[in-house]
Amino acid sequence: MSTQPKTLTVGLFPYLPSWNENGNEVKLINLIKDVLPTQVSGYNIEYTEFDCYSDASLQSLPDVFSTDSIFLPYLVSLGGVKSLDESLVRGVTGDLHSFVSSSASVNGSVYGFPQYLCSNFLLSSPNATQQASSLLELAQKVGYEQIVYPDVASSSSFTVFGLYQQLLQSSSSAAVDIKASDLPQSGDQVNKDITQKYRTILDSTVVASQREYINSVKQGKPISNYYVGYSESMCEIKDIIRDQQYNVQLIGTSDKPYVYTDVLALNSNLCDEKQKVAVEVIKNLLTNTLVLDLLGLGLTLPANKNGIAHLAKSSNFYAQLSQQFDAKESEVRVLRCVDFANKEVKNCAGVLRPFLQHIAVATLRCLTADTVEKAKSGHPGMPIGMSPIAYVLWKFFFKSSKDDVNWLNRDRFVLSNGHGCTLLYAMLHLTDCNLSLDDLKNFRSLHSKTPGHPEYGHTEGVDATTGPLGQGVCNAIGMALSEAHLAARFNKDGQNIFDHHTYVFLGDGCLMEGVAMEGLSFAGHQKLNKLIVFYDDNSITIDGKTELTFTQNTPEVMRGFGWHVIVVDKADNDLVGIKEAILEAHTVTDKPIMIVCKTTIGYSSKVQGTAKVHGSPLGADGLKNLKETCGFTGNDFFHVPEIVRKDFATVINRNSEKLSQWKQVKSAYDTTHATESQLLQRMINHELEGDVMEKLPKYLEQKKIATRSTSQQVLNAIYPLIPSLVGGSADLTPSNLTDVTGCQDFQPNNRVGRYIRFGVREHAMVAIANGILYHGVLRTYVGTFLNFASYALGAIRLSALSGLPNIYVFTHDSIGLGQDGPTHQPVEVLPMLRAIPNHIVFRPADGRETSGAYLWAVQSKKTPSSMILSRQDLPQLTGTDISKVALGAYVIQGDATPDVVLVGTGSEVSLMVEAAEKLKANLKVNVVSMPSWELFVRQSEEYRKTVFPDGIPVVSAEASSTFGWTSFAHYAVGMTTFGASAAAEEVYKLLKITSDNVAEKATKLVTKYGKQAPRLSLSLVGEEL
Incomplete structure (x- = not known):
């Protein structure tokens, strides 16, 4: 049936x-x-x-x-x-x-x-x-x-x-x-x-x-x-x-x-x-x-x-x-x-959320274009093109609260292609980060909160100063490294104090820069999986299409570096694809992530997809066309629909809730792990774990030792006192002597390590150190040869601009390094470093002055410093003083009424002592050690004149370019040519940087001027007015 x-x-x-x-x-x-x-x-x-x-x-x-x-x-x-x-x-x-x-x-x-x-x-x-x-x-x-x-x-x-x-x-x-x-x-x-x-x-x-x-x-x-x-x-x-x-x-x-x-x-x-x-x-x-x-x-x-x-x-x-x-x-x-x-x-x-999201993207595009148009200068193309990516990132993922802009566990964002800063400013405005529409309208105006490129410490919500391409991505690598290290040291028993991502926007220009390639390679080795980079793959640079200059297969290059690569083919509109890419990125546990976003520069504008939209305002007609294409009226300027504001209100509320939840975790952590919590707070406050002066080596024995060696001894002495201190070298550890006894390496299998092997990547090393400092908890020192500071100069400059107290350990500071020859013997580097504002250059004469230089550096809050250190052994000099290094220059031996002053830095201070000995039968000589020009010019005029009395002839000696010495000396013994490959003593003689030459020039100056020598400015700006 x-x-x-x-x-x-x-x-x-x-x-x-x-x-x-x-x-x-x-x-x-x-x-x-x-x-x-x-x-x-x-x-x-x-x-x-x-x-x-x-x-x-x-x-x-x-x-x-x-x-x-x-x-x-x-x-x-x-x-x-x-x-x-x-x-x-x-x-x-x-x-x-x-x-x-x-x-x-x-x-x-x-x-x-x-x-x-x-x-x-x-x-x-x-x-x-x-x-x-x-x-x-x-x-x-x-x-x-x-x-x-x-x-x-x-x-x-x-x-x-x-x-x-x-x-x-x-x-x-x-x-x-x-x-x-x-x-x-x-x-x-x-x-x-x-x-x-x-x-x-x-x-x-x-x-x-x-x-x-x-x-x-x-x-x-x-x-x-x-x-x-x-x-x-x-x-x-x-x-x-x-x-x-x-x-x-x-x-x-x-x-x-x-x-x-x-x-x-x-x-x-x-x-x-x-x-x-x-x-x-x-x-x-x-x-x-x-x-x-x-x-x-x-x-x-x-x-x-x-x-x-x-x-x-x-x-x-x-x-x-x-x-x-x-x-x-x-x-x-x-x-x-x-x-x-x-x-x-x-x-x-x-x-309506999907369409509402596109209204928000259109608003971002028009808002960034308005900002550039109002300033009559700027870069509209990238902000218009990357608006969808910024929207999806902030709307669904980015963790940062206006309620606590310094929240330890906030996500970090770095705009490596900093010329597109109007996009960042627009996002900060829409998420209520103390940036008003009036601030956007004042873009690129004097004293505005919205400068032409992002500036850390100037605009609330900006995590890094960027503009020079490639720097930002390395800064972000430093931030991701910091998160990994701090999470390993402080997260306990499921109480995650550090658990955040670092996001980066970059473009073709960044990827052409050597510093970026150095950094991306380093990040791949370190497997920094909380680092997510968005590559604005729009195929346009200032000169035109990238086919003119940049035809590498970037996804394959990045995979070769050890990165996880995700491609969003239609990032102009594919919000779902962008979101899914970020979701996938969050699942990766063993690699940094690059999301390749195929975008159109200046999307929806008349000049989309061309170099014309990169760095020039759209103009009235172009702006009107963009707005109409995006669905707005052409005369709606700086318009943010209420529905978009309400959309972003959900972001603000979500992040306020996340901050509140984190605070609950942190409060519990403070109780259950009180020791770690208190240590972390001291690190955040940059408090020292003891009296640094007491622990510093005093170098009472008269024993010759290179200042690179005294630097290592000082680092070993202060390392226990600064638990936030991390450092490393650009593959020159045995030469720079930057390693510390007992300090473990930071590696993918050991995130608690505090010594970083940067490899031969000087520029990235400094930029990454900047990122570590931007992150806000750790302190840094990094080392290489002084001559290779030139490789890293862009990043050193940005540390000074941003107020980051990095410590640069530059060894092999002169012709004193000997047979390596002129390729490694610095000439012009010291003047370049001294020319950087908010940057202190120390060239200590011996161990005590090395201690004094570090004493100043570790207490600095917003000023980087460079230690210029010798390869060759130097004597411990009578009269040098740890505490007097902070004066910049001081008399180490002499007379109350000198006939001549001999001033030197670093290894040439001992040379001046020798010259004084040769002159003492006929002249009263004062010998001045000048470890830091920058600190000296900060002293009172009265003090400066006690070091360099009016009318008294001054001879300087420094195994470097003589550039700048006219502010402090009537005659400068130094270098006007490159060095040579020979023993150090021979090169010094070749270039006449000798005690005999100093004595000769001093005698001639006294004969010429007596005690009526021309007045010296004793400043870096010329004559005092």
């Missing part, structure tokens, strides 16, 4: 069930049946079409919600219209009201027909942003803030009467022609006449646009003004599309026209067996048609295998469904959440 086949009914509610095509009626249900299953697990699946505006269909709904059916509402066919005129605005809004009003009980279930606001009618036409903005504002007027704005929950239900009353009172409602007598009372069924008016308005627009759309597709014409879906959740109807690719301008991620649906309102009364069958039906639907908008419990999911896990939390049915997919955590956009038992709208949020 045969068994009667069991049946499960699937109810389809297409918004437009059929249309005429060449005189023939085409039914959507017939197209759908071609891709949906007719048998599942022994059940026959019957598809039944219902017209949501038909009384007959409405009356049959109780049957649909029997225990033998599931319900797929609003299967929308080929959505997309050319314009959103006023009537359409009213119609869509009216249907939104219809949804709320018709949520009535039918046999224990709730049903409604949500033609929700804008979901099927969003466009990418030139004025789409303005139109959508109008829709959102209208929705706000009629009381739908919770539905319009994402992440906002509402616990109250809505009354039909109140909603319609608000609609009547709104300024845009007059033409809707709703009379008070038409208004249904609370609990009534929706007025069918009113609904029919809305349907007529919508159908007249949709049918016409769909007919034109279908015809264009069949004729192979490019389609450019349709928004046919807002994510990958679209159903492709192959019978119409025929697998062809078309030029469809999408706001979402796909580049093909799709059909999509508000899929899946499930009957909660299905028995267990039929729930299992329904699971199979839906699984088939999801995998075979790419349909995903699951609105049964009000959830819209971003991709067809993501987010279902969220549904599993709602019922056993969804738990079964989730098991059919590799579900993973993903954002859920909630339209409504209908509680079948209580029949209330429990939670409303932004179905």
Whole structure:
């Protein structure tokens, strides 16, 4: 005996069930049946079409919600219209009201027909942003803030009467022609006449646009003004599309026209067996048609295998469904959440989120262009092009709170392509980081908060001073290194005090810079997985297309460096792709990450994709065109729609909550790990763990020793007193002597190490050290040969500009290094270093002065210092004094009424002592050690004249360029040529840097001037006025 086949009914509610095509009626249900299953697990699946505006269909709904059916509402066919005129605005809004009003009980279930606001009618036409903005504002007027704005929950239900009353009172409602007598009372069924008016308005627009759309597709014409879906959740109807690719301008991620649906309102009364069958039906639907908008419990999911896990939390049915997919955590956009038992709208949020995000991106693009235009200078191209990336990063990921701008565990952001700073300033403004619209309008103005490139310490929220390309990415590497080290030292028992990311924007120019390549290689070796770099791959530099100069395969180069590389091919608009790339980056545990973003420089402007948009304002016409393309009016300057501000308010609130949660963790940590907590606080405050002066070597023995060696001895002495101190060398540890006894290396397998092997990467070494200091907890010292300081000069300069108290250990400071010859013997380097503002150069004469130099350096808060140290052994001199180094220059031996003053630095101070000995029979000689020009000129004029008395001739000696010595000496013994490859003594003699030459010149000056020598300025600016 045969068994009667069991049946499960699937109810389809297409918004437009059929249309005429060449005189023939085409039914959507017939197209759908071609891709949906007719048998599942022994059940026959019957598809039944219902017209949501038909009384007959409405009356049959109780049957649909029997225990033998599931319900797929609003299967929308080929959505997309050319314009959103006023009537359409009213119609869509009216249907939104219809949804709320018709949520009535039918046999224990709730049903409604949500033609929700804008979901099927969003466009990418030139004025789409303005139109959508109008829709959102209208929705706000009629009381739908919770539905319009994402992440906002509402616990109250809505009354039909109140909603319609608000609609009547709104300024845009007059033409809707709703009379008070038409208004249904609370609990009534929706007025069918009113609904029919809305349907007529919508159908007249949709049918016409769909007919034109279908015809264009069949004729192979490019389609450019349709928004046919807002994510990958679209159903492709192959019978119409025929697998062809078309030029469809999408706001979402796909580049093909799709059909999509508000899929899946499930009957909660299905028995267990039929729930299992329904699971199979839906699984088939999801995998075979790419349909995903699951609105049964009000959830819209971003991709067809993501987010279902969220549904599993709602019922056993969804738990079964989730098991059919590799579900993973993903954002859920909630339209409504209908509680079948209580029949209330429990939670409303932004179905409009995808389009709202593009309004925000358009706002960023126009805001950055306005900022450059107002200043009449700047770089609009990169900010316009990278706006989508900045928006997604800040909107969904970036962790930083205006409530505590120095929050230890905030994410760090570095704009390595610093010329695009208007984008950073715009983000700081929108996230309420003490930067107003007026500040943006004052871009590049004197004393403004918005200088032409980001400046650390000048603008709140700027984590690094950038501009010289390539520096910023190395700064970010230092920040990521700091996070890894501090996390390893201080995170305990699941209480993570340090757990943040460092994000970087960079462009082609950065990647051409050697410093960036050095740093990227280093980061790959160190496996800094909390470092995420966004590469603005726009193929344009100032000279033109990168094919002129830069044709390397960057993704492969980065993979070779040991990086994880993700490519977003359409980063101009693909917000979903950008977000998914960042989500993937967060899963990487053993490599730094580069996200290659294929962008168009100056996107949406007349000069997009060209070098013209890199560094010049768009001009009035160009700016107007950009705004109109983005959907704004051309005369809207510095305009931020309220919906965008509310969008960013969710970011601000989220980060405030994250800060609050972290503070709770930190408070608990302070109790459970009090010792570590107190140590960390002292490190943050840069407190010393004892009396440095007491611990410093005093060098009382008269023993010759190179100052590079005394430097190592001092480092060993102070290292225990400075637990925040980390340092290293550019592959010159045995020569620089920068290692400390007992100090472990920082490596991927040992993050607690405090000694960093930078490799032969001098420039990156200094820039990375700057990043460590920007991070805010650790102190740094780094070493190389003095002659190679030139390689790192750009980064040294930025440390001074940014007020970073780095300590530079520069050894092999002169011709005293000997046979390595002129390639390694510095000549011009000292004057270059001395010329950098806010930078102290120390050239100590012996061990005591080395101790004095470090004593000053470790107490410095905002000034870097350079230790200029000898390779050759030097004597410990009588008269040198640790405490007097801070004076910059002082007399180490002499007479109260000298005839001549001999001044030297470093190794040449002992040479001056020798010269004085040769002169003492005939002249009274004062010998001055001058370890620091910069500190000396800070002293009072009275003190400076005690060192260099008026009228007394002065001879200087320094194995370096004589440049600058005219401020302090009447004659300078030094270098005017390069050195030579020979023993040090021979080179000194060759260049006449000898005690005999000094004595000779001193005798001649005394003979010439007596005690009437010309006045010396004793300053770095010339004569005192």
